Amino acid sequence: MKTLQLLNTVLNPSKVPKNANSLDDHGENELKELINIYGGESGVIDGERAQSDFYQVKVVIKSLNCTLTEACTTLLQEYRDIFPDFAVLAAIVLVSPVTSVACEKGFSVQNKIKTKGRSRLKHETLTKLMRVKEEGPGVEEYDPKPSIRKFCEMRHR
Incomplete structure (x- = not known):
């Protein structure tokens, strides 16, 4: 400060x-x-x-x-x-951040994702899930069709 x-x-x-x-x-x-x-x-x-x-x-x-x-x-x-x-x-x-709000928000998101039942999440997975939670669209606005199409095109399943 x-x-x-x-x-x-x-x-x-x-x-x-x-x-x-x-x-x-x-x-x-x-x-x-x-x-x-x-x-x-x-x-x-x-x-x-x-x-x-x-x-x-x-x-x-x-x-x-x-x-x-x-x-x-x-x-x-x-x-x-x-x-x-x-x-x-x-x-x-x-x-420069003038408050610790962003840091506190990050810990809050982490604690919501990494629960007792998901305690073995890898660091990379947790980071990706946190990014989606913080920056991604809400469930109501998300259209999964393009993602499903891309997933299906990746390789024959």
Whole structure:
């Protein structure tokens, strides 16, 4: 959660100060922490380049006057080539879950499928059944005819 707070400070237009005097120091410490997390030899961002680009990024973000999600989307779509390190950070913001709901939902689905009577399911089978349960159509909407046709065409039975 701390990392998301750091990213929020650095990339959120509502956090960027409006006056130019405060713009210089805004987010510098947070960016350094992000460079420690995502930079380095095998890191996903170039720390030196990110620090040198940061003032220009702040000016761009300040001019956007939108939400964090919209700012990150704009960085990815329009400024990816100009500010590649901040595009990576924006992508991290957009794909980071802010709650554990998805994880909890996954455990709930698993517990409904892997009952006492089905305790010997293989991992692959359980994964496939969970995917169908989470992402597939409901029983009411499912039309089995194409699947039956494909099954029959696989080999003579």
